[in-house]
Amino acid sequence: MSTKPRVTSYDVAAAAGVSRTTVSFVLNNAPNQSIPESTRQAVFGAAKLLGYTPSAAAKTLRAGTSHLVLCIAPDWQPSALMDAGLSILTEELRAAGFATVVAKSANNPRSLDILWQTISPAIIVAMFDVADDVRARIDRLRVPLVEAFFHSYGSRHDVDELQIETGRQQAEYVIDRGAQRVTYVAPPVDRDDIDIHTDRLRGVVETLERRGLAAAQVVAISGEGLPSPSDIALITAGHESERLAVCCYNDDIALGVITAARTAGLNVPGDLSVIGVDDLPMCQLVSPTITTVRFDVPGHMKQVAQRIKVALGIDDPSPSIPRSYSSVIRRESA
Amino acid sequence: MSTKPRVTSYDVAAAAGVSRTTVSFVLNNAPNQSIPESTRQAVFGAAKLLGYTPSAAAKTLRAGTSHLVLCIAPDWQPSALMDAGLSILTEELRAAGFATVVAKSANNPRSLDILWQTISPAIIVAMFDVADDVRARIDRLRVPLVEAFFHSYGSRHDVDELQIETGRQQAEYVIDRGAQRVTYVAPPVDRDDIDIHTDRLRGVVETLERRGLAAAQVVAISGEGLPSPSDIALITAGHESERLAVCCYNDDIALGVITAARTAGLNVPGDLSVIGVDDLPMCQLVSPTITTVRFDVPGHMKQVAQRIKVALGIDDPSPSIPRSYSSVIRRESA
DNA sequence: ACCGACTACTAACACGAGACAGTAACACCT
DNA sequence: AGGTGTTACTGTCTCGTGTTAGTAGTCGGT
Numbered sequence: 119m120s121t122k123p124r125v126t127s128y129d130v131a132a133a134a135g136v137s138r139t140t141v142s143f144v145l146n147n148a149p150n151q152s153i154p155e156s157t158r159q160a161v162f163g164a165a166k167l168l169g170y171t172p173s174a175a176a177k178t179l180r181a182g183t184s185h186l187v188l189c190i191a192p193d194w195q196p197s198a199l200m201d202a203g204l205s206i207l208t209e210e211l212r213a214a215g216f217a218t219v220v221a222k223s224a225n226n227p228r229s230l231d232i233l234w235q236t237i238s239p240a241i242i243v244a245m246f247d248v249a250d251d252v253r254a255r256i257d258r259l260r261v262p263l264v265e266a267f268f269h270s271y272g273s274r275h276d277v278d279e280l281q282i283e284t285g286r287q288q289a290e291y292v293i294d295r296g297a298q299r300v301t302y303v304a305p306p307v308d309r310d311d312i313d314i315h316t317d318r319l320r321g322v323v324e325t326l327e328r329r330g331l332a333a334a335q336v337v338a339i340s341g342e343g344l345p346s347p348s349d350i351a352l353i354t355a356g357h358e359s360e361r362l363a364v365c366c367y368n369d370d371i372a373l374g375v376i377t378a379a380r381t382a383g384l385n386v387p388g389d390l391s392v393i394g395v396d397d398l399p400m401c402q403l404v405s406p407t408i409t410t411v412r413f414d415v416p417g418h419m420k421q422v423a424q425r426i427k428v429a430l431g432i433d434d435p436s437p438s439i440p441r442s443y444s445s446v447i448r449r450e451s452a
Numbered sequence: 453m454s455t456k457p458r459v460t461s462y463d464v465a466a467a468a469g470v471s472r473t474t475v476s477f478v479l480n481n482a483p484n485q486s487i488p489e490s491t492r493q494a495v496f497g498a499a500k501l502l503g504y505t506p507s508a509a510a511k512t513l514r515a516g517t518s519h520l521v522l523c524i525a526p527d528w529q530p531s532a533l534m535d536a537g538l539s540i541l542t543e544e545l546r547a548a549g550f551a552t553v554v555a556k557s558a559n560n561p562r563s564l565d566i567l568w569q570t571i572s573p574a575i576i577v578a579m580f581d582v583a584d585d586v587r588a589r590i591d592r593l594r595v596p597l598v599e600a601f602f603h604s605y606g607s608r609h610d611v612d613e614l615q616i617e618t619g620r621q622q623a624e625y626v627i628d629r630g631a632q633r634v635t636y637v638a639p640p641v642d643r644d645d646i647d648i649h650t651d652r653l654r655g656v657v658e659t660l661e662r663r664g665l666a667a668a669q670v671v672a673i674s675g676e677g678l679p680s681p682s683d684i685a686l687i688t689a690g691h692e693s694e695r696l697a698v699c700c701y702n703d704d705i706a707l708g709v710i711t712a713a714r715t716a717g718l719n720v721p722g723d724l725s726v727i728g729v730d731d732l733p734m735c736q737l738v739s740p741t742i743t744t745v746r747f748d749v750p751g752h753m754k755q756v757a758q759r760i761k762v763a764l765g766i767d768d769p770s771p772s773i774p775r776s777y778s779s780v781i782r783r784e785s786a
Numbered sequence: 787a788c789c790g791a792c793t794a795c796t797a798a799c800a801c802g803a804g805a806c807a808g809t810a811a812c813a814c815c816t
Numbered sequence: 817a818g819g820t821g822t823t824a825c826t827g828t829c830t831c832g833t834g835t836t837a838g839t840a841g842t843c844g845g846t
Contacts, residue, residue, distance in 0.1 A: 123516075123594055124594060169592040171568050171569070171592060171593060172569060173513065173572065174512075174568065174571050174572040175509050175512035175513040175572045176509075177569065178509035178570075179507065179509040179510050179513050182457075182458075184509070184570055184571075185566070185569070185570050193539040201556075204556050205527040205556050205557060208527075208555070208556050208563065209557065212557070212563055212566060215566065216566070216570075217555065217563075217566045217567045217569075217571065218555070219522070219555045219567075219571070220553060220554045220555075220556075221542070221551065221552070221553045222535075222538050222539050222542045222554075223539060223542045223543065223546070228546070229542065229546055229551075232519070232546060232549065232550070232551045233551045234505050234508065235505070235506060235508055235519070235551075236508050236512075236518055236519050236520045236551040237508050237518075237551065237553070237571055238507065238508040238509045258503040258505060260457055260458060343733065343736045343737055344736060344737055370733045370737060373734050373737040373738065374737045377737055377738055377739050380739070381739065398734070399677065399704045400703075400704055400732070400734050402678060403677055403678055403704060403707040403708040403711055404711055404738060405711050405714070405715065
């Protein structure tokens with residue numbers, strides 16, 4: 119329809135009656151350049167009139183780098199948590215003039231190859247535990263990598279301190295509240311989030327040992343949702359003799375355990391106490407309300423934003439004291 | 453550390469002992485070009501050895517367009533639903549050689565301005581109801597816009613057929629199951645998703661009218677989560693005389709209504725039936741299990757992917773019969 | 787009157803890739 | 817022997833920017 123598919127700075131120059139160089143100087147506030155106000159206004163006027171938007175591709179090519187932050191996330195990742203975090207990240211980085219976008223399917227190498235041929239990020243932020251082959255592909259791009267949820271780098275045996283801490287908090291809480299025996303309930307075994315699950319479990323196990331309790335019994339839900347009667351028999355075994363607490367992988371599992379336990383005639387938290395992870399809205403909407411571990415996404419993400427800025431060289435590395443961003447929300451179930 | 457910060461096709465050419473043009477021909481499988489296998493292998497070998505990745509910015513600049521699909525979403529949007537959809541979209545478009553990324557904060561014009569200066573998408577997919585000023589900004593870019601959740605364009609009075617249909621399905625279901633009076637429970641009034649809420653309500657209202665029932669009573673939750681005793685009194689008023697059904701904005705609201713009703717001594721679904729929207733995992737984990745309307749995200753997103761491909765000119769517009777992607781999942785609460 | 791400094795610009799190059807036009811070298815046919 | 821065709825390449829221009837080096841014109845001082 120339009121013969122000229124794109125408005126370039128050349129068009130603006132022609133409209134303003136100056137050279138393209140002058141347009142560039144004006145629009146970028148070039149230092150050491152004296153441009154009279156009349157010329158400036160002419161350029162601004164022409165740019166606005168024509169609806170000029172500089173070409174991102176040309177800018178990036180010329181500058182050798184972009185102002186783009188690329189977050190990569192796997193398909194399976196529960197983004198309810200991610201979501202609030204991304205908004206905060208976007209907000210923080212926008213203030214520094216950077217745009218933030220997210221790509222899914224980032225655990226798929228083929229996806230990544232297409233991505234690299236399509237956008238040129240200044241930095242890559244991984245929202246998951248980066249596998250070696252993915253890391254190698256990123257290295258080749260000569261683009262820095264920041265891992266949002268991991269603190270240690272370099273070794274393939276990285277562990278997620280954040281997830282371990284979550285498990286620790288669950289165990290500490292129930293022990294402090296008098297638990298004598300602890301059961302851990304995991305999601306069905308065929309799921310993708312197995313890394314997170316094992317890290318949280320590790321935190322529970324480690325805490326039990328440190329506090330001198332017997333090792334936890336671990337039960338994986340056998341079906342998809344609600345624990346079966348046999349699951350519940352396993353989970354609640356021994357509740358008559360000792361004060362029993364159930365640490366659950368997340369709030370959905372916790373809800374399933376509570377519902378199944380009540381169906382089996384048990385009382386929560388009387389016969390057993392149950393604690394989840396995530397602090398989903400529904401935790402406050404069921405009876406009993408669910409005690410859970412909440413991760414402070416805004417707090418953590420602000421810290422991630424800081425690390426990103428440092429990696430981009432637009433901020434100084436502040437000697438921030440490492441702190442835990444998760445805390446127990448005490449409710450009725452434990 | 454490295455003197456050469458980036459491997460270019462020039463480096464590959466030098467390593468393979470050919471010209472840069474030849475490298476381009478080989479790597480892009482240029483038609484009408486005869487390159488002997490030996491040369492091809494030399495080029496491929498050099499490229500692999502050096503870890504060559506073509507510059508996305510240069511490619512885009514040269515081609516005048518990219519293979520990038522940019523999805524824009526507002527900050528407030530619940531992404532639990534979005535998430536599965538994006539994975540599917542990414543998958544579908546990857547098969548066509550396109551990369552898909554998501555930008556949040558897209559309801560903020562300033563965010564968009566930074567985006568345009570940073571990436572050059574081939575198309576923009578809006579996950580929300582695009583305001584006029586945002587639409588104007590996109591128009592200026594000469595980039596096509598596809599609206600993922602809206603079917604009608606052009607007017608500022610666009611309505612979301614999909615959301616209306618959801619409300620319709622709720623109402624049809626409870627009426628078919630014998631409801632004589634219908635109450636609609638909405639989220640607290642100060643939230644951002646008010647558009648969605650009003651569209652769903654519209655579907656309910658319209659259906660009641662068509663089926664000859666009295667207009668629905670509408671109650672907005674007064675607190676943040678659980679309906680207060682006075683809310684519940686309003687919601688359940690009249691359940692003694694008529695069979696009462698409660699259509700809820702979403703599953704969380706439905707759960708709150710159920711819990712509060714039981715606390716007030718009422719039986720669900722005996723005294724009143726309750727239906728939600730979303731089919732959250734917890735719907736199967738509570739007692740009574742929650743009847744809800746599920747939106748077929750994969751189905752809808754495949755159709756969106758098709759629309760995107762048509763807009764990109766890489767697929768023919770198939771005369772797809774418009775269909776509804778939501779359906780009632782029958783459980784115990786209604 | 788002349789030199790220097792300052793103002794207000796502009797011509798030209800570089801970034802990295804794709805693609806068109808051109809060109810040596812060689813084979814084939816009559 | 818000369819024209820035609822094919823093979824296997826390469827030189828050069830282009831995309832839209834930012835930036836460096838340069839250049840007319842004006843002003844001020846001695």
